[in-house]
Amino acid sequence: MWGEQDRYLFREGTHARLYQHLGAHMDAQGVVHFAVWAPNAQRVSVIGDWNGWNPEADPMTQHDDSGVWQVSIGIAHLGQRYKYRILGRDGHVVDKADPMALQTELPPDTSSRIARLEYQWRDQAWMRERGRRNALNAPIAVYEVHAGSWRRPDGVPMGWRELARALGEYVQQLGFTHVELMPVTEHPFYGSWGYQTTGYFAPTARYGSPQDFMYFVDHLHELGIGVILDWVPSHFPTDAHGLQFFDGTHLYEHADPRQGFHPEWNSSIFNYGRGEVSSFLISSALFWLDRYHIDALRVDAVASMLYLDYARRDGEWIPNQYGGHENLEAIAFLRRLNEAVYREFPDTQTIAEESTAWPMVSRPTAMGGLGFGMKWNMGWMHDTLAFMQEDPVHRRYHLGKLSFSLVYAFSENFVLPLSHDEVVYGKGSLIRKMPGDDWQRFANLRTLLAWMWTHPGKKLLFMGGEFGQWREWTHEGELDWGLTQQPLHAGVQRLVADLNRLLRTEPALHELDFGWEGFQWLEAQDAERTLLAFLRRPATRGAKPLLVACNFTPVPRENVLLGVPARGTWRELLNTDAEVYGGSGWGNLGRIESRPLPAHGLLHSIRVVLPPLAVIVLQHESYGQNTIDAPPQS
Template sequence: MWGEQDRYLFREGTHARLYEHLGARLDEQGVVHFAVWAPNAQHVSVIGDWNGWNPEADPMAQDDDGGVWHVSVGIAQPGQRYKYRIVGHGGYVIDKADPMALQTELPPATSSRITRLDYEWRDQAWMQQRAQRNALDAPISVYEVHVGSWRRPDGAPMGWRELARAMAEYVQQLGFTHVELMPITEHPFYGSWGYQTTGYFAPTARYGSPQDFMYFVDHLHEHGIGVILDWVPSHFPTDAHGLQYFDGTHLYEHADPRQGFHPEWNSSIFNYGRGEVSSFLISSALFWLDRYHIDAIRVDAVASMLYLDYARRDGEWIPNVHGGHENLEAIAFLRRLNEAVYRQFPDVQTIAEESTAWPMVSRPTSMGGLGFGMKWNMGWMHDTLAFMQEDPVHRRYHLGRLSFSLMYAFSENFVLPLSHDEVVYGKGSLINKMSGDDWQRFANLRVLLGWMWTHPGKKLLFMGGEFGQWREWTHEGELDWGLTQQPQHAGLQRLVSDLNALLRNEPALHELDFSWEGFQWLEAQDAERTLLAFLRRPARRDAKPLLVACNFTPVPRENVLLGVPARGVWRELLNTDAQVYGGSGWGNFGRIESSPLPAHGQLHSIRVVLPPLAVLVLRHESYGENTLQVPESRG
């Protein structure tokens, strides 16, 4: 029942479960209860398949307080389509889709559908261990996917159930811990990739029913894979059936275009200062965590929410009450959002796509932070890709672009993203960003991935990058899977799989991702040879650290002196130049013995061969051990 407490929380902006009250909800007797917020409407009725779309058949009654309209319909049935006929002031009449709809028609049709969200979940084992799988000290490696263009075996996108089986097998094979879905909330224009959302409570009908999507999440959970949902509370499209000018007034958006219109995306901006809008968005986020068992929410375009002058020139924005450019209402909303999520679902994560130097994005609200669990490290991404596009002969002048990331690496809980945004709109695929001939391009991509996987922070890689797709990504068509039959591309796939295995198996690579205690430079200044070397340490002091050495030139570096913290044998766990990955096979025959010569502030040292354009990962072992298998390499 919609009661006084619900009205109060709704207006306050803290109601986190509107989906239990608004929209089209079926009771146990099969009666459908419709409820919609339209406080400025003069008249509202529900029209649909059962009443011949007759606006006189099922008029709705408005609450005395709060602006919510209700009606119960006994003859409406699951699967039937419906909309709300909104009559506003000044002759405004329009048919609107339900903002709280749980299912929609297949676009370009725009009606909502009545549905139940009944499903028998089988992911109890995953849910019991989810807190450990999502923890900040857990190995997290994310495979970012656009559902409609991952695979199209028959020329059309796969449905959720077929996709579940194929993706679980593939992601398990490559060793990723999570899949991140580009927005699958309903959106009218496929080419928006889901970032122009109209259905904040409905999975897009393009790939099946709500139950089909539940099966997808369930199946991935059963195979030990988490699911992250890309979610867009920053703006919404102006389609007539959507939220724009919903009840004949600017209900969800600001009326003034200097606050309510987004010039970069030609869309509307939510009015975060309105409590009901805040409740709507918070309820949307919690809905996916609650009803669909989503494991994390990646919040898109946070920077555009934080700054009133984002993508605007002077005179195109309105300062806040203090005369500044910070969006105080959006800041308050984001804090309420994160507090609500972690209060009700402490075993999930919220992740901010935030591209500026805004402080304390991933720090608790009690400390003055925004309250996110993690934040994308866009600076690392831009600096690293800029460096990798340099000809190796010039890289000695730019080594600081790589080492600079460690100046701020622990100021936030960072995710290192190589995302879809970097392989579209003429930017070229990952491998095409690399410099040199084809051999160097593959070697450069291998060294990039090795650097990324050994650098502090969680990992995210967009589909196709794992096998070096030449073509820039497009949402039409599928990935070039035929390339995986070619040795160089298959070698990249093998490397990603081995990097993920190393990440999971070695505590030093994930336990202290967000602390200086887990990282120590050995060599960050050798610009002439363009190499970097560092230690990654685990949380337990008696556990084994890893030594990582990176050579960013195509010249093998022999007899390189590196300090080590322990005497004995250091074994190659990974060499990105191994022949099994498509490399040339330079290396150290799998093992190096230390000498008592101090170097780099360590009491012992080793002399290594650094292969061309390669990353080495070595682990200390005691004398006589010979238990590790490494790809064959030559000295």
């Protein structure tokens, strides 16, 4: 029932369950109850298949001053299409899709459909332990996917159920812990990739029904794979059937284009200062966690929300009440959003795509932060790709681009992203960004991936990068799966699987991703040889530290001295130059004995061979009380 408490929370901006009240809901007797927020409309009616789309047949009424119109209809059926016919104050008449619709027509058609979200879930085991799988000290490696272009048998995108089985098996084989879907909320233009959303409570009909999408999530959970949803509260399209000018007024968006229009994306910006809009968006976020068992939300374009002058020139924006460019209303909304998510679903995560130096994005609101669980590290991504695109002969002058990431690596809970944005619009695929001949390009790509997987932070890789696709991504085709039959491409794929195995099995690579106590430089300034070396340490007592050494040139580096924290034998766990990955086979014959020669502040050291354009990972064979050295006395 829609009661006084609902009205209060709705206006306050903290109602987190609007989807239980607004929209179209069929009760046990088969009566459909429609409710829509349109406070400035003169008249609202439901038009649909059952009444011949007659605006006089089912007029709606308001029962209070909340601006919510309601009607109950006994002859409407599941699956039938409907819209709201709205007469605005200025006499303008428009037919609008339901902002709270649970299902929609297949685009380009734009009607809503009456739906129920009944489904028999089988993921109880996952749900019981997903807090551990999503924890900040858990191994997290995310495979980012565009559902319509991962595979296209016979040139047609897979439906949710077929995709669940094929993608689930593939992701399980490669060892990724989570899948991140580019937005699946309904969107009118396929080419927007889902980032221009009209249906904030409906999975796109392009790949099936709501139950089909539930099966997708359910099946991946049964395989032990989490599902992250890309969610877009930053802007919405201006399509006539959508939220724009919904009841004849600027209801969801600001009226002033300096606040309500996004020049970069030609779309509308939500009015975050309006309580009802805040409640709408928070309810959308919780809806996916609640009804679809989504494990995390990656919140798109947070930077565009935080700054009033984002993508605007002087005179095109309005300062806040203090004269600054911070969007105070959006900041308050993001804090309310994160507080609601972690209050209601503490075993999930929110992840910010935020590209500026805004402080404390992934710190609790009680500390003055925005309250996200994690944040994409866009600085790491830009600097790393810029370095890797340099010819190795010039990299000695740019080594700081890599080491600089450790200056701020623990200021936030970072995710390291190599996302879809880096392989579109003429940027080229990851393998195309690498310099040199084909062998060097693949060696560089393997080095890039191993640097990423051993660097502090959670991992995200866009589809195709795991086997070195030559073409940059296009949403109209599918990945070039035939390449995986070629040795060099198969080698990259095998390396990614082994990196994910190491990430999962070695606590040193994931337990302390967000603190200095899990990282120690051994060599950060050897620009002449263009190499880096460091230790990753675990939190678990008795677990073994790892030594990582990276050679960013095609010249093998022999007799490289590296300090070690324990005496004895160090075994080579991973070598990206191994022949099984397509490398040349340089290495250390599997193991190295330490010597009592101090180096890098440690009492013992080893001398290693660093293969060309490669990363090696070493681990002590019998790390324990009798082998650990005390730090040298100063």
